[in-house]
Amino acid sequence: xxxxxxxxxxxxxxxxxxxxxxxxxxxxxxxxxxxxxxxxxxxxxxxxxxxxxxxxxxxxxxxxxxxxxxxxxxxxxxxxxxxxxxxxxxxxxxxxxxxxxxxxxxxxxxxxxxxxxxxxxxxxxxxxxxxxxxxxxxxxxxxxxxxxxxxxxxxxxxxxxxxxxxxxxxxxxxxxxxxxxxxxxxxxxxxxxxxxxxxxxx
Numbered sequence: 088x089x090x091x092x093x094x095x096x097x098x099x100x101x102x103x104x105x106x107x108x109x110x111x112x113x114x115x116x117x118x119x120x121x122x123x124x125x126x127x128x129x130x131x132x133x134x135x136x137x138x139x140x141x142x143x144x145x146x147x148x149x150x151x152x153x154x155x156x157x158x159x160x161x162x163x164x165x166x167x168x169x170x171x172x173x174x175x176x177x178x179x180x181x182x183x184x185x186x187x188x189x190x191x192x193x194x195x196x197x198x199x200x201x202x203x204x205x206x207x208x209x210x211x212x213x214x215x216x217x218x219x220x221x222x223x224x225x226x227x228x229x230x231x232x233x234x235x236x237x238x239x240x241x242x243x244x245x246x247x248x249x250x251x252x253x254x255x256x257x258x259x260x261x262x263x264x265x266x267x268x269x270x271x272x273x274x275x276x277x278x279x280x281x282x283x284x285x286x287x288x289x
Contacts (some may be wrong), residue, residue: 094209097112097153104149107214110221111141115195121183134182135243145174146203165203 095103112118112135121127127134147163156162175192179185198217205213 091194095116095211099151100206100209103211103214104146104203104206105139105143107206107217108142108199110214110217111195111198111202112139112142114198114217114223114224117179117185117187117189117191117192118183121179121185126183126185131183138178138182141232142171142174142199145171150204168193168196171199208232 118135118138122135123133144181145166147165152162165213175195176187179187179192202214202217204209
């Protein structure tokens with residue numbers, strides 16, 4: 088009986104590629120440090136997820152590539168490692184105010200391009216290797232987000248959001264973004280319990 092074993096579906100290839108990109112960014116020490124120190128603001132974790140999506144979007148979807156096209160239509164161009172490097176550096180600067188100067192973006196970009204090539208070939212072993220590396224280091228990283236992202240999303244927008252759910256958040260880091268209110272002098276109360284009216288100094 089002839090073997091009719093088909094390769095992985097385009098959906099599986101795309102899913103594996105997306106996971107490979109996300110894991111590659113989680114393994115990037117420069118980004119991990121930026122996230123743990125909140126350099127992207129209170130939603131740094133969410134920004135890292137968005138970052139992974141932005142890198143994935145640089146590449147045409149495997150699902151779209153599998154769709155039939157006219158002979159005159161060329162397949163969309165794939166970015167190379169240098170394109171990915173440039174985007175990695177740009178997003179680190181724009182979103183995390185981090186200037187990466189250790190050339191680590193080169194390794195990350197090459198890893199992402201390799202993930203892409205392997206997925207295109209239907210080979211996910213490299214992604215499994217990255218996943219094992221990530222799981223091995225996951226328990227050793229410092230936990231910085233003890234609170235649900237929903238509670239943290241708007242901390243930088245308003246002072247009123249600092250409710251009881253924020254017990255685990257280090258609040259001594261937040262006031263830098265908020266102007267401290269001027270201290271009011273307490274009202275003077277006489278023996279009969281009446282508050283003295285004082286005129287404001289001009």
